[in-house]
Amino acid sequence: MSSKAQRQPVAITFLVIGVLAIWMILAAFPFLWTLWGSFKVEGDFFSKANWANALTGKLTVSETGARVTGDGYYGAWVQEKFWLAAWNSAIVCFFVVTISLTLGTLGGYALARSTYRYAFWFLLSALIFRAMPPITLVSGYLPVFFQWNLWGHTATTIIVLVAINQPFTLWMLHSFFKNIPAELDESAMVDGCTRFQAFRNVIIPVMWPGVITTGLFSFLLAYNDFAVTTMLLSKENQTMIPKVASFLGTTQTKGNVMFAVSAVVSVTAPLFLMVLFFQRQIVGGLTAGAVKG
Amino acid sequence: MKHKPFFWFVLPSALAMLLFIFFPIVSVLVQSVHVDHEQVIKTVETCDLFGCKESTTVDQGATAALRAERPLGQFAGLTTYADINHLAINKVGENWQQSNSWREFGSQMLNLPFYKAIGFTLTFTFIVTPLVIIFGFIIAVAVNAAVQKIRGPLIFFSLLPMMITPLVGALILFWMVDARGIIGATLQYLAGDPDLSVKASTPLTWIMLMVYGVWHAAPFAFIVYYAGLQSVNQDTLEAARVDGANRWLQIRHVIIPHLLPLTTFIALMQLMDNFRVFEPIVSFSAEAHATSLSWAIFNDLGGETRQLSSAAATSVLTIIGVAILLSPVLVRTWREFDRK
Numbered sequence A: 001m002s003s004k005a006q007r008q009p010v011a012i013t014f015l016v017i018g019v020l021a022i023w024m025i026l027a028a029f030p031f032l033w034t035l036w037g038s039f040k041v042e043g044d045f046f047s048k049a050n051w052a053n054a055l056t057g058k059l060t061v062s063e064t065g066a067r068v069t070g071d072g073y074y075g076a077w078v079q080e081k082f083w084l085a086a087w088n089s090a091i092v093c094f095f096v097v098t099i100s101l102t103l104g105t106l107g108g109y110a111l112a113r114s115t116y117r118y119a120f121w122f123l124l125s126a127l128i129f130r131a132m133p134p135i136t137l138v139s140g141y142l143p144v145f146f147q148w149n150l151w152g153h154t155a156t157t158i159i160v161l162v163a164i165n166q167p168f169t170l171w172m173l174h175s176f177f178k179n180i181p182a183e184l185d186e187s188a189m190v191d192g193c194t195r196f197q198a199f200r201n202v203i204i205p206v207m208w209p210g211v212i213t214t215g216l217f218s219f220l221l222a223y224n225d226f227a228v229t230t231m232l233l234s235k236e237n238q239t240m241i242p243k244v245a246s247f248l249g250t251t252q253t254k255g256n257v258m259f260a261v262s263a264v265v266s267v268t269a270p271l272f273l274m275v276l277f278f279q280r281q282i283v284g285g286l287t288a289g290a291v292k293g
Numbered sequence B: 001m002k003h004k005p006f007f008w009f010v011l012p013s014a015l016a017m018l019l020f021i022f023f024p025i026v027s028v029l030v031q032s033v034h035v036d037h038e039q040v041i042k043t044v045e046t047c048d049l050f051g052c053k054e055s056t057t058v059d060q061g062a063t064a065a066l067r068a069e070r071p072l073g074q075f076a077g078l079t080t081y082a083d084i085n086h087l088a089i090n091k092v093g094e095n096w097q098q099s100n101s102w103r104e105f106g107s108q109m110l111n112l113p114f115y116k117a118i119g120f121t122l123t124f125t126f127i128v129t130p131l132v133i134i135f136g137f138i139i140a141v142a143v144n145a146a147v148q149k150i151r152g153p154l155i156f157f158s159l160l161p162m163m164i165t166p167l168v169g170a171l172i173l174f175w176m177v178d179a180r181g182i183i184g185a186t187l188q189y190l191a192g193d194p195d196l197s198v199k200a201s202t203p204l205t206w207i208m209l210m211v212y213g214v215w216h217a218a219p220f221a222f223i224v225y226y227a228g229l230q231s232v233n234q235d236t237l238e239a240a241r242v243d244g245a246n247r248w249l250q251i252r253h254v255i256i257p258h259l260l261p262l263t264t265f266i267a268l269m270q271l272m273d274n275f276r277v278f279e280p281i282v283s284f285s286a287e288a289h290a291t292s293l294s295w296a297i298f299n300d301l302g303g304e305t306r307q308l309s310s311a312a313a314t315s316v317l318t319i320i321g322v323a324i325l326l327s328p329v330l331v332r333t334w335r336e337f338d339r340k
Helices: A002-007 A010-037 A058-064 A071-079 A082-113 A117-131 A134-147 A154-178 A182-190 A195-206 A208-224 A227-232 A240-249 A256-292 B003-032 B060-069 B089-098 B102-109 B113-145 B148-163 B166-177 B182-191 B202-230 B234-242 B247-275 B279-283 B293-301 B308-339
Strands: B041-048 B051-058
Touching: A010 A256, A010 B113, A010 B148, A010 B166, A010 B202, A071 A082, A071 A256, A082 A117, A082 A154, A082 A195, A082 A208, A082 A240, A082 A256, A082 B003, A117 A154, A117 B003, A117 B308, A134 A154, A134 A227, A134 B003, A134 B293, A134 B308, A154 A208, A154 A227, A154 A256, A154 B003, A182 A195, A195 B003, A208 A240, A208 A256, A227 A240, A227 B293, A240 A256, A240 B166, A240 B279, A256 B148, A256 B166, A256 B202, B003 B308, B089 B102, B113 B148, B113 B202, B113 B247, B113 B293, B113 B308, B148 B202, B166 B182, B166 B202, B166 B279, B202 B247, B202 B279, B234 B247, B247 B308, B279 B293, B293 B308
Parallel strands: none
Antiparallel strands: B041 B051
16 A cells, blocks of 8 residues: 555545545534634624624623523523433434344344245245335334324333334344354254254354444444434423424524534434444444445 | 345345335325315205305215315326426416427426426436536545545545435525525625625526535546546556556546546436425525425425315426436446346
8 A cells, every 4th residue: 555655646645634534524514613603602602793703702792791601501401401312312322223133133034044036025024014104114113103092101102112123224234143153053953952042052152243334333323313202292292303493493593403403412422422432333333335235 | 145044135125125115106196196086065054034045065974074085186087287386387388388499488488386396306307417527636636646645535525415404404504595694795895896696596596506505416426437547557557558548548448448438327316306406595595496396296395274185296307307317327237147
């Protein structure tokens, strides 16, 4: 690689640096800007006079006496009970991830090991299900859920998210299990294990890298979902994303925009940490389907 | 794997998908051919000193009983599909006859809610998808040319726009293009128009939504291409170089053919995801200028009166759209499997 880099003409080096610099600004700047702005007052974050006020915090100084203020965060987390939404999100994500992975590992393993034609049909129908926009499914749930009084509960939403998550989870785990040699569990079965024992004692110990990656994506789906959570959860069971959206309705009142801004930063922070710690797994997961199969 | 263990292994996830994906699709189909019951009207005769009068009132009890007995509503056939909020068949015919030019016809069509939604959805899908592929490729080539040491941080920041919640990511951008935000103010300065507002203009709103779409999805194409670039056959590349291929020819004849199968994969995923564009419209509060099919369903379902039948009809039309988009891929996958 280094010999190639040395041969690279100067013009191309500059072009590469230029593209990368522009892309880095596009990718990172909006987040830094919003993070910085969330500690200012509304007059600074949306400055009529001069956009640079958002950096210097002119009005923030005159209104609160300090360069930075946590008012937005206080308003969102305490006054508007964002902590409750955060707690609901944690519950929903935890259960969606655990249940999805339990169902997904069983199904994905079977699909990877079966050589019959119906396994292919199963995967193909999962692909079709994956393409369904969640909101179209929601319009199918609502009449039934109202009828049977299932609407509004966290448990209903968890099961729905697990189901919507299944096609993706199955495809991903299926391709991970394909990479585990079939001889491994077959030899265990020759030694007298049943299929389930082979799965339990031989496959489970070696499947964790794939499961962790798939778990990350299940988490993302549950955490990021708006269509399902906003339609199916009652107000007190709301998760963070619908809560952020509900802040928008009340933007007219002064100060409330900053609640939304700080809520947005609060929602983003865990995702930042997740990408930071699991970058390798995420990249691996995104490319698993494409590059290997 | 034998049939029986296979059955037990896939049963839980098959059940989940059957109950919460397949049945809802059926339920949507059924719901879309029904409409709410009309209110039961009863005629009451009231007599007083001046004689008897007949008046009609809504029989609340009977209406409630009827609704409880048959919650689906009454069968309506395809009327919901044909009405003004969906395919608007009568209105389209009328427009067709009255309008003098294609342009006029087009603009009248975009006043109809369904055609407005599908117009934006399709434009968004078919503009954003190729742009995502192009930008993703450029970024991947650039990152691949960077020094090994800084690639980690480069990938970290590149992933952010994709990992972020769509609703939240769109909001961040929306606040920046606000007339009082940094991008909005810059645009006003560049255009020399202090009243320029992205929110108030239909073309600018469309462009902003698509810019968001590309920003959000380009990292996905980038990551897939970047992984593909790691597996380019170095011998082929070396051979091309020996034969005198310059940098561009190497990309054109070695790298692009190598990445072509990945492009199909990215295009498929992007077509599916872009067709369901929804959250950015909520974040940008753009419904006056741009709506999508998903947004139309969301709008019917929310609010005081939940228009379930209307939402169901739009859902069915959306599912048909998805099926059309997906069909080439399905046919191809099926043929490939057949060959094996």
